[in-house]
Every structure is written in C-alpha cells, then in structure tokens.
C-alpha cells in the first residue's frame with residue numbers, strides 16, 4: 232500500500248523524489264493508518280501532525296495509548312519509512328486526517344529514530360510471516376515537504392490549501408486495494424476448491440451396497456453441493472473483479488480529467504464487492520476444509536493457512552459490516568432519486584422499475600432469477616426506507632433512525648451486491664465466450680446456473696416475500712439444482728485443473744496434480760520434529776516419573 236499511496240497522494244515533484252527510491256527498494260515502507268483505539272472511524276484517529284512555521288516542520292505526536300499506530304504490515308522490524316495518517320493542525324486549527332511520509336529508522340543502522348517508538352504487535356490468527364507493528368511518536372519532527380500534498384497543502388507560513396475536488400480523495404488507496412481484494416478472493420478460493428475437488432476424487436469412503444467398491448466422495452450429492460458452489464463462486468468473483476477493475480480504471484481516468492461524478496458509485500460498488508467477495512471466499516474456503524474431512528485439518532492440506540489468510544481480508548481494508556453500510560448510504564440516495572423521478576447510475580438503474588408495489592412474477596430462467604434478485608434487493612431497500620422514515624416520524628434524529636435500521640440496511644446492501652454480482656457473472660460469461668467452443672460455453676453456463684440456483688434456494692424466504700414464487704416452484708428449482716450437480720460431476724476435476732494452479736502455488740498434500748495424497752501426507756508427517764528420535768526426552772523427564780509415581 233506504500234507505493235500506491237505515493238502514486239495517488241503525492242504531487243508530481245514528490246513522486247519524482249520518493250517513487251524511484253521506493254520502487255528500487257532503497258527504502259521500504261508501509262501504510263500506518265489504523266490505531267490501537269480506532270480503525271473503522273478514520274475521523275477519530277488521534278495521532279497529530281502540528282505544523283511549526285519557524286522550522287518548517289511537522290511535529291508528530293501520539294498523545295494517548297490509543298493513538299499508537301497498530302497493525303501496519305512490516306512496521307515492526309522491516310520498514311524504515313511509513314505513511315502515517317494523522318490529524319493535521321496548522322495555525323491552531325485541525326483540518327482532519329492527512330497522510331505524511333515519515334522516516335522511522337536510520338537508513339544505515341536501521342535503529343529507530345529518536346522520538347519514534349516501534350515494535351511488533353504479537354502473534355495473530357494468521358499472517359504470522361508479517362511483522363505487523365505498533366508505532367508512537369514523541370515530538371518527532373518531519374520536513375514540511377513530507378506531507379503528501381496532491382490533495383491538500385500547507386504553505387511555508389502555515390496556510391492550509393485544499394486542492395482535491397472530492398472530500399474523500401485521501402481515501403483513494405483504500406478504494407484501490409478493495410478493488411484488488413476481489414481478485415485476491417477469487418484466486419484464493421480457486422486454490423481451495425482445486426485442493427478439495429482433487430482430493431474428493433481420490434478419497435473413497437463408504438459403499439452404498441455391501442458388495443460394491445467404495446465411492447469417490449466426489450460422487451456424493453452432498454459433497455457436490457459443498458464444492459460446486461465454491462467453483463462457481465471462484466468464477467463469479469474472478470469475472471466481477473475484472474469488471475470492477477474496468478469500472479475503477481474508467482473512474483480514475485475521469486478523475487484525472489477533473490470529473491468526480493462516478494466516484495460515489497465506484498465507492499459503493501468497491502465497498503460491497505470487497506465485503507461480499509472476502510466473506511464468501513472465507514466461508515467457502517472453510518467449507519472446502521469441511522469437505523476434506525480430518526485431513527483438511529492438517530496444515531499440510533494448505534487449507535487452514537488459506538482460511539487464516541483470507542478471513543483477515545473480511546476485516547482489513549474496511550470491515551464487512553462497515554462497507555455494506557457505505558453501499559446502503561448510496562442505495563438510500565438512489566431510492567430517493569427514483570421517488571424524485573431523477574435518472575439513476577448504471578448499477579442501480581434496475582431500481583427504477585422495481586417499486587411497483589406488486590410481487591415480481593416468478594420466472595426460473597437465469598434472466599428471471601437475476602430479475603428476482605433485483606426485486607429482492609429493491610423490496611428490502613423499500614422496507615428499510617419505510618422503517619427509517621417511521622423512526623424519523625417518531626421524532627428520532629436521522630442518525631438515531633439510521634442506526635436502528637442498520638440490520639435492514641445491511642440486508643438491502645447484501646441483496647443489491649448479490650444482484651450485481653449475478654448480473655455481471657452472466658453478462659461477462661456471455662461476452663467472453665462469444666468465440667468459445669460449445670463445450671466451454673456449456674460448462675461455464677452450468678457454473679453460473681449453479682450460482683443462481685444456489686443463492687435462490689438460500690433466499691427462498693425473501694423470494695416468497697418479494698416474488699410470486701410458489702412452493703411447487705421451489706420444489707422444481709431444488710430438483711433442477713440437484714440435476715445440475717450431476718451434470719457437472721464428470722467435468723469437476725477438469726474444471727479445477729483449468730484454474731491452472733501449479734503444485735508450488737497450492738502447497739497442499741491433498742491437492743497436488745498427481746493425486747498421490749497418502750504418500751504426500753506421510754512424507755509431510757515425517758517432517759514433524761517429533762519423528763526425529765524414537766523416544767522423546769519428555770518421556771524421561773515427565774512421563775516415566777509420573778508412571779512410576781515419582782512426580
């Protein structure tokens with residue numbers, strides 16, 4: 232995040248100085264925004280940068296324990312510079328949070344600079360190869376030029392000048408990384424399902440009739456139900472990530488031309504897609520582990536590591552709930568635009584036809600299911616706005632009414648995001664397979680249908696509320712879903728092979744291409760230090776004395 236922030240928040244002159252040094256690794260940096268006391272609420276950060284016109288420096292301070300920076304990757308022992316987000320004070324006025332480039336260690340000795348307190352935050356659920364750190368300042372001075380001045384400047388005399396056209400321009404790196412994380416979620420989920428599907432083709436368990444041989448566990452319908460949604464979701468996330476990247480690039484190009492009109496929609500999209508893709512990837516990776524039984528619990532399966540790595544993405548770069556609430560803000564505004572008869576931006580344009588007051592007629596075709604997801608999102612949004620307004624009418628402030636409605640707001644944002652993802656999944660497959668063979672088309676269509684049927688069946692309660700779906704429609708959809716799993720089964724291993732992930736990347740005894748699962752599990756077990764000697768010394772120190780009653 233260090234380099235993208237240099238690119239996004241520095242003036243051209245600052246970039247010319249800092250970027251070559253960072254890209255050449257002459258300096259190593261990190262992004263230190265979160266503090267012990269605040270991560271989500273950026274405006275509540277406590278680190279201060281107070282401008283002193285006498286010396287033309289900023290004085291950095293950590294006034295409280297909770298103001299210590301906490302979490303930045305590589306901060307503890309690796310980096311010598313970091314981007315510090317701090318409350319800017321000049322001429323006695325606080326201008327809110329701004330980013331600064333701060334040298335924290337000597338470039339030769341790597342010793343922390345006087346006035347800098349830096350260390351490691353300790354072991355975590357995962358990410359233990361990263362030295363996430365803490366950082367505090369005691370009247371530590373940095374040159375005025377180290378304020379990142381693309382979006383706001385402090386002149387030599389201390390005058391504050393706002394440059395950016397959008398109030399949240401300094402949040403740009405977070406938006407960029409949220410966009411990248413959707414791709415990251417797809418990649419890691421593809422790894423997990425490659426491991427679990429390959430293993431399920433090797434693993435045999437139980438024989439339906441006592442005479443016959445044991446079945447590959449991949450032949451069980453419940454196993455297919457666990458795994459094929461993982462494959463389908465990996466594709467859904469990958470295609471949505473490519474689409475989101477294009478939306479991001481288009482917005483960035485517009486911003487460079489001085490047009491910030493599409494930023495709110497990009498923020499709403501990157502927020503909900505980051506939230507849903509990381510949450511879905513983490514829970515489906517855990518599902519892949521379940522699908523591998525006991526061996527999935529081994530570190531050598533690769534799955535615990537993948538889970539620990541990906542579950543963090545649900546939190547960092549904006550917590551799941553917080554980001555869905557950002558999308559909800561955008562949706563409530565879109566609702567008001569529909570009421571006022573104003574035009575809508577592309578990804579919410581479906582709302583303009585959605586508030587008919589009638590249930591959408593159920594249609595079980597893929598397009599029909601996508602329309603149903605849209606109706607569901609619109610229905611939830613409409614009920615949420617009603618709740619919000621009822622609370623306002625009862626005399627509550629907007630903030631109070633909003634807070635009480637946040638469970639529903641999150642539900643509406645999740646439904647909206649699912650509708651957007653489903654629509655993109657379908658249209659991207661159609662776009663990308665125009666020249667593909669009929670077989671490739673067929674398989675990809677089977678996968679997106681799995682995605683649509685799975686989520687329709689997961690949301691039958693909502694569909695009953697907002698569409699005319701009947702009990703027999705649900706029954707018919709369930710049978711269709713189960714039939715689809717059987718159609719996919721013969722190609723399942725081929726489909727995950729097509730992710731084209733090398734054994735070195737999978738790093739799994741269960742998921743290697745050659746399928747030598749048991750040999751690899753045994754070889755990995757041999758690496759345990761406990762296998763280095765026939766009798767461990769703890770036998771003599773503790774067990775034997777205990778057994779002889781001498782402890």
Ligand SMILES: CCCCC/C=C\C/C=C\C/C=C\C/C=C\C/C=C/C(=O)SCCNC(=O)CCNC(=O)[C@H](O)C(C)(C)COP(=O)(O)OP(=O)(O)OC[C@H]1O[C@@H](n2cnc3c(N)ncnc32)[C@H](O)[C@@H]1OP(=O)(O)O
Nearest residue numbers: 232264270271272273399402405411415498547548549560
């Ligand atoms: C290139 C390198 C990265 C590679 C990554 C790729 C793959 C990963 C692979 C491996 C990973 C390895 C290492 C990475 C590990 C960890 C890195 C982690 C880093 C971090 O976590 S950095 C810290 C991130 N912190 C957050 O995300 C904090 C979350 N909080 C916020 O974003 C905001 O504070 C908020 C909660 C959204 C709200 O802010 P606030 O100032 O209070 O504003 P509001 O009053 O709520 O809203 C006002 C207004 O502004 C709009 N808004 C808010 N944010 C944005 C935005 N970003 N852009 C545009 N507009 C925004 C908001 O919608 C409101 O608009 P209104 O019109 O409704 O008023």
Ligand SMILES: Cc1cc2nc3c(=O)[nH]c(=O)nc-3n(C[C@H](O)[C@H](O)[C@H](O)COP(=O)(O)OP(=O)(O)OC[C@H]3O[C@@H](n4cnc5c(N)ncnc54)[C@H](O)[C@@H]3O)c2cc1C
Nearest residue numbers: 262263264265269270271302303304543546547548549552
């Ligand atoms: C592995 C990892 C790496 C990280 N790397 C970095 C880094 O390099 N640089 C950096 O600056 N930060 C980093 N972070 C910090 C990360 O960005 C924050 O942890 C994240 O933004 C969440 O903020 P928080 O920890 O303050 O959670 P909190 O905001 O305290 O969240 C706690 C709970 O409260 C809820 N909550 C909070 N506010 C509200 C609200 N307004 N409405 C409803 N619910 C609310 C949340 O949903 C959550 O359930 C990293 C974190 C992790 C786990």
